[in-house]
Amino acid sequence: MTKFTIESWQESDICKESTNETTIRSATIKKHYIGVLQGNSITHYSLCYLPDGSAIFTGIEVFTGEYNNCNGQFALSHEGKFEKGEAKGSLTVVAGSGIGQLKTISGHAHFCAGEQSEHELHTSFTL
Template identity: 70%
Template sequence: MSKFTIESWQESDVMKGKNTQASLRSAVIKKHYVGVLQGTSITHYSLCYLPNGSATFTGIEVFTGQYQACEGSISLLHEGLFEHGEAKGTLSIIEGSGTGQLKTISGTAHFCAGEQKEHELHTHFSL
């Protein structure tokens, strides 16, 4: 398991709901990781907000640092849902995206993030 903190979150409108009830937004998030993963990342999200306040999101996160003391970078595909003040997401390593000692890494992860400052990422990776 790793823990991450969100260092910055910049969100902007892509399309306000004119002909639809949904609003499309994009976000760039910078994170800092400690634990099994140690390093930093940048995630680019596309979010679809509904009038009830929930949102579906997809994105790609690029992590740079260490996994179990092996250095390199990986790209992760995100899919998730935000509702009732909590974001839940699943991540999968994009095959072939690993560099350095993480070149052969594969697997998935999941998180649940609410209002707290630090969030848990449960990894199921293999080298």
């Protein structure tokens, strides 16, 4: 298992629909990982906030560091939903995005993140 902390979160409006309070935003998130994954990442999200307070998000995360004692970099595609104070997401390694010793990495992961400062990422990766 891997744990991560969010080091920074910067979010801004892309557009806002005034008739139903739906807001489209972009966000850049920096994370730090410890565990099976050790390193740092930057994620770029597109988010659609709905009038009920929930949000749908998609994004790309670029991880740099170690996986199973192999160094390199790879990208993850994100898809998820924020609802009732929790973000739940599914991640997939972007095929062909691996660099260095992580050149052949593949697989998927998922997370559930709430108000706590440290979150769990459950991975199923292969090299």
